Amino acid sequence: MNKIIFQNESINSKYDSKQTSSKTLSDRDILKKRSEKYLKLIKGIDTKLLNETRGKEELMAKIYEEFGTAELANLPLGILAKCFLGHPHEVHTLDLSGNQIITHYKIGQPLPDHFEKVRTLVKHNAYAFVEIYKDKLILIREDGTATKL
Amino acid sequence: MAQQVISYADLSIINTALRAIKTDMQAVNVDIGSINTKHDHLKNDLLKLANSFFDFVESDIKHKALQLAETRQGNLKQDLQIKFGYYTEVRRMATGILQGVDSGIVGDDTLQHTTEEVMIKAPNYWLAPALVVLASWIRDDKNTTEKALTESLKRDDYKTTLFFMLIMRRLGRNEACLQWMNRYFLHQNPHNLDREFIVILEAITTGVFQPASHQLMITNVKNWIDQLTQNDNYIDKQKVQWTIFFKTKGSFSENNYPLLKEFAPNWVELKSSFLQARAHSALDSHFKNIFNNTTDYSKTTKIQLDEILSLLVTNFDDEELPLQNEVRLNQLIIQTDGDKKAAQSLMDTEKHIFDEKVDFLQMLTNAAFDPKLSGATKVTQALAVSVSQPWILEAHDTFTAEYRNNVEETIELNIDGFKTSTTDGTDETEQLQKHDKYWTDLLENELKKLTFPTASVIIGVIISVLSLVIFGAIGIIGLLIGCLIIFNSINNHKKSKKKTIENITERKTKSKEVLRGCIAETVDYRKEFALEDAKAEILRQTLQSITPEYFSSNSRDTRNILQSS
Numbered sequence: 010m011n012k013i014i015f016q017n018e019s020i021n022s023k024y025d026s027k028q029t030s031s032k033t034l035s036d037r038d039i040l041k042k043r044s045e046k047y048l049k050l051i052k053g054i055d056t057k058l059l060n061e062t063r064g065k066e067e068l069m070a071k072i073y074e075e076f077g078t079a080e081l082a083n084l085p086l087g088i089l090a091k092c093f094l095g096h097p098h099e100v101h102t103l104d105l106s107g108n109q110i111i112t113h114y115k116i117g118q119p120l121p122d123h124f125e126k127v128r129t130l131v132k133h134n135a136y137a138f139v140e141i142y143k144d145k146l147i148l149i150r151e152d153g154t155a156t157k158l
Numbered sequence: 159m160a161q162q163v164i165s166y167a168d169l170s171i172i173n174t175a176l177r178a179i180k181t182d183m184q185a186v187n188v189d190i191g192s193i194n195t196k197h198d199h200l201k202n203d204l205l206k207l208a209n210s211f212f213d214f215v216e217s218d219i220k221h222k223a224l225q226l227a228e229t230r231q232g233n234l235k236q237d238l239q240i241k242f243g244y245y246t247e248v249r250r251m252a253t254g255i256l257q258g259v260d261s262g263i264v265g266d267d268t269l270q271h272t273t274e275e276v277m278i279k280a281p282n283y284w285l286a287p288a289l290v291v292l293a294s295w296i297r298d299d300k301n302t303t304e305k306a307l308t309e310s311l312k313r314d315d316y317k318t319t320l321f322f323m324l325i326m327r328r329l330g331r332n333e334a335c336l337q338w339m340n341r342y343f344l345h346q347n348p349h350n351l352d353r354e355f356i357v358i359l360e361a362i363t364t365g366v367f368q369p370a371s372h373q374l375m376i377t378n379v380k381n382w383i384d385q386l387t388q389n390d391n392y393i394d395k396q397k398v399q400w401t402i403f404f405k406t407k408g409s410f411s412e413n414n415y416p417l418l419k420e421f422a423p424n425w426v427e428l429k430s431s432f433l434q435a436r437a438h439s440a441l442d443s444h445f446k447n448i449f450n451n452t453t454d455y456s457k458t459t460k461i462q463l464d465e466i467l468s469l470l471v472t473n474f475d476d477e478e479l480p481l482q483n484e485v486r487l488n489q490l491i492i493q494t495d496g497d498k499k500a501a502q503s504l505m506d507t508e509k510h511i512f513d514e515k516v517d518f519l520q521m522l523t524n525a526a527f528d529p530k531l532s533g534a535t536k537v538t539q540a541l542a543v544s545v546s547q548p549w550i551l552e553a554h555d556t557f558t559a560e561y562r563n564n565v566e567e568t569i570e571l572n573i574d575g576f577k578t579s580t581t582d583g584t585d586e587t588e589q590l591q592k593h594d595k596y597w598t599d600l601l602e603n604e605l606k607k608l609t610f611p612t613a614s615v616i617i618g619v620i621i622s623v624l625s626l627v628i629f630g631a632i633g634i635i636g637l638l639i640g641c642l643i644i645f646n647s648i649n650n651h652k653k654s655k656k657k658t659i660e661n662i663t664e665r666k667t668k669s670k671e672v673l674r675g676c677i678a679e680t681v682d683y684r685k686e687f688a689l690e691d692a693k694a695e696i697l698r699q700t701l702q703s704i705t706p707e708y709f710s711s712n713s714r715d716t717r718n719i720l721q722s723s
Binding site: 037040126127129130133135136148154156157158 | 387390552555556558559560562563565567694695
């Protein structure tokens with residue numbers, strides 16, 4: 010029942026070089042309350058299947074707006090959320106790296122490495138979705154507050 | 159020929175001589191033995207001597223150190239008397255003047271005369287002009303007051319400020335006290351707060367200072383927090399401490415889950431996440447308790463404030479400190495009977511206590527964890543918690559997420575060799591089916607292992623046939639023996655088969671009971687865990703409802719001021 014929103018393991022190597030040049034965001038910035046618009050956007054991914062390129066571009070633009078940056082180093086690698094497509098779908102991933110692919114995963118179907126470790130958390134009712142960064146996890150509650158793990 | 163000569167020679171003499179040598183050798187051996195014993199004794203004596211010599215040297219060093227310390231202490235005290243003797247006098251006088259001012263029985267002339275004399279006697283000491291200020295202020299001599307005040311502030315701005323802030327509070331001059339307090343706050347460095355700051359904070363919170371001081375404090379505190387939270391370091395440090403604090407709060411009795419404890423290999427993990435989930439309700443009452451406080455602490459705080467004042471007046475000045483420290487070290491050497499090392503380590507710990515300076519956030523955390531230990535009361539604890547609220551909330555979120563992330567997806571079971579796992583215990587039927595199958599398979603395997611005793615039967619047959627063939631009629635005995643062997647082995651086989659079946663059936667019945675129990679406990683565990691876990695949201699609401707201005711005390715003014723601000 011969850012969906013993976015972003016996947017981008019292949020691009021990890023590219024980040025490394027980028028991250029050194031750009032200054033990393035502090036916790037204060039990263040733990041800022043997320044906007045309602047952003048929450049709606051991520052939660053609405055199930056309903057609007059973003060098959061067309063235009064849809065994807067729009068989605069990315071909105072995400073850049075939320076984070077105030079289009080720099081990949083400061084963006085999450087991906088977002089993991091509960092999937093509401095119905096049984097047997099469990100979670101879906103949204104890959105923010107370059108491909109911006111939404112993949113829906115069924116119960117028991119293994120997730121990519123860095124997503125798998127938050128599968129339990131994402132299924133917990135307290136959290137709307139999880140942003141997965143290279144070095145940290147940010148849990149987003151229904152009201153938009155962020156928790157670092 | 160030569161051989162013959164030797165064989166006939168008389169060797170008895172040589173033999174005798176050899177025997178004599180042997181006897182002599184034995185005597186020598188005995189002598190050597192006694193020498194060895196003596197040598198051992200000597201060695202022991204020498205060792206004893208060496209030990210007592212070392213002891214003597216050590217005690218001699220200590221003794222000399224003691225003597226030296228005594229002499230030095232005397233000299234240093236003399237030195238102190240010569241250089242700073244008048245400081246002691248000023249201090250004694252200050253206490254007297256304060257008491258005189260309090261009771262109003264000393265005449266203005268006497269005050270003026272003595273304070274001015276002190277001023278001459280103690281150059282460089284901040285307390286002298288401060289006393290002049292006090293005396294001239296009482297007799298309304300504005301000119302002298304201002305001059306003396308400038309001098310006092312020049313000598314030691316911080317101490318003068320603290321001194322007048324406390325005096326003005328005692329005398330009930332609210333306006334002046336507020337001015338001094340403002341100056342006092344400017345002196346404080348939020349990265350490095352003095353120990354007495356917590357008492358001042360406490361006094362302001364409990365309403366010992368006038369109401370307006372409260373607003374002043376809140377403004378300052380807000381500024382400090384803005385300063386300290388500009389980067390993550392300080393906050394992260396506090397968050398880690400809070401997370402550890404949360405972890406210690408859960409309590410949980412294993413007796414509710416005796417079967418899981420025994421049969422679940424991942425019980426340790428299950429227990430640890432349960433333990434942490436249990437922390438929420440304990441923490442909820444902990445935080446609510448902090449804010450449901452009605453005791454009036456203002457009296458104790460007033461006493462503490464006066465203590466600071468008297469310490470300020472009676473404590474040594476920075477100038478004297480090096481000498482005073484040496485005196486103290488020598489005193490400690492005398493106390494430890496000349497043991498320099500012990501004295502130095504005692505001195506270091508003492509110094510550490512006095513040098514202890516903390517940043518504002520750490521001070522808040524200390525007060526929030528254990529108000530008594532940091533010299534505060536519950537009122538300050540409430541203030542500390544309410545100021546720290548943003549990162550307490552963040553730490554709680556992290557704490558919750560951490561254990562939620564580590565919750566075991568399945569409960570593993572290992573019952574008498576039957577291994578299975580269940581997520582929430584709702585699959586009892588499937589589990590029981592799996593269990594049945596396991597034991598049926600096991601029984602089958604065990605029975606397979608009990609092979610039919612073919613060899614014994616063949617031997618029996620051979621014996622019977624052979625004895626019949628060879629011995630004819632008499633062979634009938636052999637036939638009987640053979641039959642007995644066959645009968646026996648078949649019987650044994652049947653018995654062990656029966657025993658195996660009985661044994662396995664019994665184990666199966668027991669194991670089934672345990673499995674059922676485990677599944678029941680699993681259902682309970684998940685249910686109870688969900689219940690405790692849900693309390694995280696309640697605690698979160700409690701924490702969210704705390705705002706920096708929200709804390710109450712019985713002290714008369716605090717509440718009003720808070721409501722109006």
